[in-house]
């Protein structure tokens with residue numbers, strides 16, 4: 221069987237693993253359901269083209285496993301194939317679908333109804349119980365799906381079987397090119413994921429030079445460097461993409477200068493809770509945040525444990541604008557912070573091809589393999605924050621930023637990168653920085669308490685509070701806020717009326 225042979229002869233170990241796993245899923249499905257009870261949803265797209273050849277291989281191996289004639293299995297493809305043909309399909313896709321059906325002798329049902337009605341009619345007419353789909357992680361409809369997922373509530377009842385769910389964009393192209401199978405010509409013209417003629421254009425990231433006839437030249441789909449951007453050509457014509465800053469909830473005007481943003485910090489570390497290690501980064505991060513006008517509303521230290529991290533993230537991310545988390549990030553068994561973040565958002569961990577590429581640069585082939593845990597990131601909510609001064613990009617999951625720093629100087633570096641990245645992606649809206657004055661008084665606690673509460677009533681817009689370094693020592697009063705003149709008035713009043721003296 222030519223597909224099986226091409227993969228076995230290839231020295232791409234990752235592709236071999238993906239192939240074996242997908243064929244295993246197909247064989248499991250063929251063991252669970254009879255061939256009359258399954259269907260293959262084919263639309264001429266690259267993912268369903270991959271699936272077609274995997275099904276051909278899977279069916280062949282299933283037959284060989286049952287000691288049936290392999291010759292027969294090789295020529296006939298008995299799985300009912302369904303194609304929802306619409307009037308807005310690209311002609312190239314349509315003709316590729318029909319040509320493929322003829323080359324591989326597919327028994328193809330053409331359905332000219334919407335998905336739901338078409339499936340309802342199909343299930344009435346045939347004993348179909350499971351449908352193979354070329355859905356992959358990263359597709360908007362893949363969130364929450366497993367390799368075997370029942371159809372959604374409100375849809376006709378069948379099992380969705382997704383053998384290539386965990387395949388990346390690169391895996392798809394590695395397979396098609398290794399097996400040298402035909403694919404739709406649009407993929408050689410810059411299209412990277414194909415919907416309808418109304419919502420699909422070539423991917424601008426593949427835009428090359430203009431030809432002599434002054435037409436735009438596009439590179440083939442397999443040259444797209446970042447697979448996460450495969451759907452960049454799936455935009456409505458005439459509409460513009462929302463800016464990243466706007467999608468973060470931060471406006472581009474200067475109203476953010478007046479807003480008080482709040483952040484929380486989660487430190488993950490059993491050793492801190494044991495008392496064996498002292499955290500040295502909290503105070504630095506608080507000062508950094510204050511310097512860009514952010515108030516820190518909560519700091520939590522938690523165990524290296526998925527549920528503990530998830531609980532904290534869930535609690536804090538809804539009450540403040542941004543959550544910073546550090547500790548428990550890496551390849552050790554105790555490094556569970558990223559998984560905790562995924563759990564807090566109710567998404568699963570999925571392989572991130574681009575992140576894996578970074579890890580491979582640093583760790584070489586040691587980091588790859590069947591299950592590279594470190595390259596698994598929360599599915600559908602992760603953004604990688606790149607900066608030339610970072611060996612590995614920082615991970616942002618919605619309003620949670622995962623820092624990898626383990627000491628003060630690494631934290632300084634990561635912070636500087638975040639600040640530099642800020643204008644281009646609206647990460648941290650800089651507002652007016654906090655300023656403070658520190659005063660010292662020798663008043664007794666009782667006297668100071670009365671004065672301080674009067675001052676707090678007079679200056680509700682400022683923080684006025686005190687602490688002492690020893691019970692018998694002087695009281696240090698902090699006046700903090702964003703309005704310099706209000707701070708001066710309050711500090712002067714404390715000095716004049718209550719005999720406070722400025723320190724620093």
Ligand SMILES: Cc1cc2nc3c(=O)[nH]c(=O)nc-3n(C[C@H](O)[C@H](O)[C@H](O)COP(=O)(O)O)c2cc1C
Nearest residue numbers: 261304335351353359361370371372375380414415
């Ligand atoms: C055979 C088949 C089964 C589907 N089953 C479901 C389903 O159970 N739940 C659902 O929300 N969408 C289902 N869909 C719709 C797809 O999730 C998706 O909307 C469709 O493939 C269009 O994707 P696109 O926007 O990427 O082109 C199904 C589609 C097909 C072809």
Ligand SMILES: Nc1ncnc2c1ncn2[C@@H]1O[C@H](COP(=O)(O)OP(=O)(O)OP(=O)(O)O)[C@@H](O)[C@H]1O
Nearest residue numbers: 261262263265266267268303304353354355413414
């Ligand atoms: N019109 C359709 N008819 C039959 N199956 C479909 C149709 N549209 C989508 N599907 C199924 O849904 C899967 C996912 O669709 P999707 O558009 O993400 O992938 P694709 O079309 O195979 O490749 P591409 O991402 O390049 O468009 C397909 O592989 C196919 O199994």
Ligand SMILES: [Mg+2]
Nearest residue numbers: 265413414415
């Ligand atoms: Mg498609």
